[in-house]
Amino acid sequence: KPLVGVRSKMTVKGRGKWESSGGDRAKFGLTISEIIGAARYLDTHGMAESLILLHFHIGSQLTDIRAVKESISEGAMIYSELHKMGYKLEYVDVGGGLGIDYDGSQSTNDSSRNYSMQEYVADIVYGMQQVCDLENVPHPTLVSESGRAITAHHSCVITQVVGEIKAHSLGIPTDKQVDEHVLLTDIRELAELIDSQDNLQEIFNDASQYKEQALSAFKLRVISLEELAKIETLYWQIMETLQVRLKTAEFIPEEMQELPFNLSSQYLCNFSVFQSAADTWAIDQVLPVVPLTRMNEKPTINCSLVDITCDSDGKLDQFISDDGLSNVIPMHNIKPNEEYYVGLFLTGAYQDVMGDMHNLFGRLNEVHIFSYDDDPEDFYIEEIVAGSSVENVLSIMQYNPNSMAQGIKKLIDTHVSKGEMKPREGVKWTDFYENCLKGYTYLKTTD
CATH class of the missing domain: 2.40.37.10 (Lyase, Ornithine Decarboxylase; Chain A, domain 1)
Incomplete structure (x- = not known):
C-alpha cells in the first residue's frame, strides 16, 4: 500500500515576499474540511493506515519568527486532532521558510530575519512537543525543507x-570665447565662484536651470553644438564640486540626495x-x-x-x-x-x-572547491566544469553548428576557387569560425 501525506492550507500567513503561500488564497494545500474528507475517503477504502504525514508551508524566506510559532501551533493542533480521530500520522513536514540574513540587519526586512537557526529549530520542536503533550498524542517525526538556508552559502x-x-564624459575645453552666448558666460561664472558660495541649493538650482535653458536654446538654433557641450561640461564640473561639499553638510536637500547616484x-x-x-x-x-x-x-x-x-x-x-x-x-x-x-x-x-x-x-565556468584541513592550503579543487560554448547555446536554440560551419567553409572555398582569396587565408578564416563556435559565450582575455 502507498504511503499518503496531505498538505494543509494554513490560515496563518508568513512574513515577507512570499506571505501569500499561506492563508485562504494560497495556491497549494487542502482546507480542514478537505483534509477530513480525504482521510475518510481513505478509511472507506481500507487505507486509513496509509495516511502517515501532514505537511504545511507558509512561505519562503520567513523574516519574522512569530510566523513560525503561529504555524507550528496551528499545524500541531491539526496533527493532534487527526490522531484523535484515529488516523495515526507519524510525520509532520513543517515545510521550508528558514530565512537567510542577506543584509546582516537581523530584522524583518525582506532580505533578513529576526531569529537564529537555533531559535528556529527550538521553536518548532518545543511548539510541537507542547501541543502534543497537552493533547496526549505521540510526538511525530519532524521533517523540514529548508532548501534556501541549506544551499545558499555553497x-x-x-x-x-x-x-x-562613466556618468558623463571628461568634456571639452571651456575657455571664454569672443561673442559667446550669455548662458555659457553665466554658468562659467557660477563654476568659478562655487567655492566662495555657501548656499549649495541655490548653486544646484542655477546650474540645473542653465543646463535646461541651454538645451532649449540649442533646439531653437540659438546656441551651437560646441557651446552646448561647453555648458554640459561646466554643469558636470559644478555637480562634482557640490558632491564633495555635501559630504560635510549637515543637511542635504531632497533634490540633491540623488547626486551620488547620478554621478556614479x-x-x-x-x-x-x-x-x-x-x-x-x-x-x-x-x-x-x-x-x-x-x-x-x-x-x-x-x-x-x-x-x-x-x-x-x-x-x-x-x-x-x-x-x-x-x-x-x-x-x-x-x-x-x-x-x-x-x-x-x-x-x-x-x-x-x-x-x-x-x-x-550560457552557464559560467564552475570550480568545485572543498575545505580540507589536512591540505597544505586548507582546501582543494575537486573539479573544473567548463561553461557553455557557443555551439552548445546555438544547439539549444535549434541551430545546427556543424551545418553552419560547413556553410561557411563552402562559401570560403568558392572565394578561393575564384581567386578572390588565397588558400592559406581561407583556411585561417575557416579555423577562426570553427574556434568561435567552440569558444566560451562570455568575454575572454586574449594574449
Whole structure:
C-alpha cells in the first residue's frame, strides 16, 4: 500500500515576499474540511493506515519568527486532532521558510530575519512537543525543507570588471570665447565662484536651470553644438564640486540626495544577471556584493554594476550598506591593465535552476572547491566544469553548428576557387569560425 501525506492550507500567513503561500488564497494545500474528507475517503477504502504525514508551508524566506510559532501551533493542533480521530500520522513536514540574513540587519526586512537557526529549530520542536503533550498524542517525526538556508552559502559568482561606463564624459575645453552666448558666460561664472558660495541649493538650482535653458536654446538654433557641450561640461564640473561639499553638510536637500547616484559610474562585469543572479532581477533579491581585488585598500568610488547583455535590466543597483539599502556600492578605481574582480555571494539557492539563456549567455565556468584541513592550503579543487560554448547555446536554440560551419567553409572555398582569396587565408578564416563556435559565450582575455 502507498504511503499518503496531505498538505494543509494554513490560515496563518508568513512574513515577507512570499506571505501569500499561506492563508485562504494560497495556491497549494487542502482546507480542514478537505483534509477530513480525504482521510475518510481513505478509511472507506481500507487505507486509513496509509495516511502517515501532514505537511504545511507558509512561505519562503520567513523574516519574522512569530510566523513560525503561529504555524507550528496551528499545524500541531491539526496533527493532534487527526490522531484523535484515529488516523495515526507519524510525520509532520513543517515545510521550508528558514530565512537567510542577506543584509546582516537581523530584522524583518525582506532580505533578513529576526531569529537564529537555533531559535528556529527550538521553536518548532518545543511548539510541537507542547501541543502534543497537552493533547496526549505521540510526538511525530519532524521533517523540514529548508532548501534556501541549506544551499545558499555553497555557491558564489566571481566576475571580472571589464570596463567602466562613466556618468558623463571628461568634456571639452571651456575657455571664454569672443561673442559667446550669455548662458555659457553665466554658468562659467557660477563654476568659478562655487567655492566662495555657501548656499549649495541655490548653486544646484542655477546650474540645473542653465543646463535646461541651454538645451532649449540649442533646439531653437540659438546656441551651437560646441557651446552646448561647453555648458554640459561646466554643469558636470559644478555637480562634482557640490558632491564633495555635501559630504560635510549637515543637511542635504531632497533634490540633491540623488547626486551620488547620478554621478556614479557603472562597472561593466563579465557575466549575465539573467543567468547567474536571476533572483536580483526576478524578485529584487539583495545579494552581498564584495570587491575581491585590493582588499587592503578602502574602496572610495561609488558605482553600480551592469552585465554584458544587451538588456537594460541586466544590472545590480540595490546593495547592502550601513544605512540599509543603497543604489551604489563603493569600489576601487579601475587601474589600467589590472584584473579587478567582484564577488556575488549567497547565490547557491536558486540561481543554478532559475538562470536562463536570455541574450544567449550560457552557464559560467564552475570550480568545485572543498575545505580540507589536512591540505597544505586548507582546501582543494575537486573539479573544473567548463561553461557553455557557443555551439552548445546555438544547439539549444535549434541551430545546427556543424551545418553552419560547413556553410561557411563552402562559401570560403568558392572565394578561393575564384581567386578572390588565397588558400592559406581561407583556411585561417575557416579555423577562426570553427574556434568561435567552440569558444566560451562570455568575454575572454586574449594574449
